[in-house]
Amino acid sequence: MSRPRILLTAPPRTGKTTVIRRLAELLRKADVPVRGFLSDELRERGRRVGFTVEEFGGEKVVMAHASWVSGPRIGQYGVNVPAFERVALPAMDRALATKGAVALIDEIGPMELLSPAFMPRCEALFAANVPIVATVHQRSRPALQARLEAELITVTPHNRDDLPATLGRLLSP
Template sequence: MKNLNILITGSPGTGKTTLVRSLCHSLKDFNPAGFYTQEIREKGKRLGFELVSLDGPGMILAHTDLPGDFQVGRYGVDVSGFDRFLKRLRLDNTQTGLIVIDEIGKMECFSDNFAALVYTALDSPIPVLATVAAKGGGLITAVKKRPDVEVVELTLHNRNELAPELERRIRNFLS
């Protein structure tokens, strides 16, 4: 049977991460492994992004206070910390029924280890639920063009219906 690899894309603010977090919760009986990204805010201002692991410690991926060679806009990206975070992930655990990657975006693509992890996950027999940037080249474009993925666009109009539909599809695949 063909594997189920779903990449959710959409404009910023449509709720991609909210959808992924909701699906992680509703599908917790399938032991999802991976991570999602959440904003770091202070006094209503976005200062950075934190990675939240589904099974271990998280990390700050990017922040306005992070110096370094890797920048996206006003955010410094901690690529070496991200690589250490990725090594701790156990996506191939025998109990894992769903791999979650939020997100395949410009910040994450600074890491060659991340690209390798994404390809390994998509090639595995474990279904992948990931978010992917709407725009970008390299890995972002490459994963969208794979014949074994379905790219689903999340919009303000379909976001309420998409969660139960994706949950049903994933449950049917895994059952």
Template sequence: MRRIAVTGKPGVGKSTVVARAVEKLDLKACGIRTAEILVHGKRQGFSIEDISSGRKGILSHVRCTGPKHGKYHVNLTDLDGIGTKAIRNALDCDIVVIDEVGPMELRSEDFIRAVEDVLDSDRPVLAVLHRSSTHPLAQRIREEFEVIVVDENNRDDLPEGIVEMFE
């Protein structure tokens, strides 16, 4: 069972690397993906999507209510209602995708438990990992996964390399 986490500095393309790898994989991928919410070219927050159902919501936003992280407020309703649910349902798929295990997602105890359940399973996992989180779940992923650092020089070739690792 292969487990890979990609990490790197903000904005380097971690989520893009994972999304491109998932597109190329000949496996049924389930889980979550996140994306920036841009308004007039400025980041206002992040969306969250259930890969399997396509259901989307707001992970965090400058205008949400909920726990604060930097300038954003984490929307626990969508994080748990879409994200945590998608991760729990992903145990029936060929590969679990978790974009991302980071400070915003780690505000939810339900999210943490869902990811721990995945880690305790025999499912292959492809995850995005926040580069400097010291949370025990992030530390566990660093210890148990093959961790790949994404940078400007390798990000274009990484999706194909990740696909090869899962074949």
């Protein structure tokens, strides 16, 4: 039987990361191993200044910051690709290696795609018999959906509160 492969998309600040975080909590309560990572905003004095990447149950690092002047840039943010890779790539490998795991990837977007190793890891996860839910940047969605062969769900203010439970039922054994 084919395992679910789902891409969540939405405009920024709609709740994609919140859906992934709540889904992870529900799966853990059901004793389903969760592997992968969360990307989250880094805020200082109420203002977004960067982004972190955190492995579920593991390391958390700053992967992008407005004050960084070296390295590649996405918009106003300097991106530390090696820091992202140090957390995200092993987390994705563990999703492939852990029996019964659900892979949660937040997010497949412009910053993450600066890593030359990231998209091949995504393709390996989507090709494997691993259930996966990943968030995708809305502008990247058409190209990624074609490459990753997944069901697309748009997160909206109307469905975001119910999505974690709906996805949890789909992904739990």
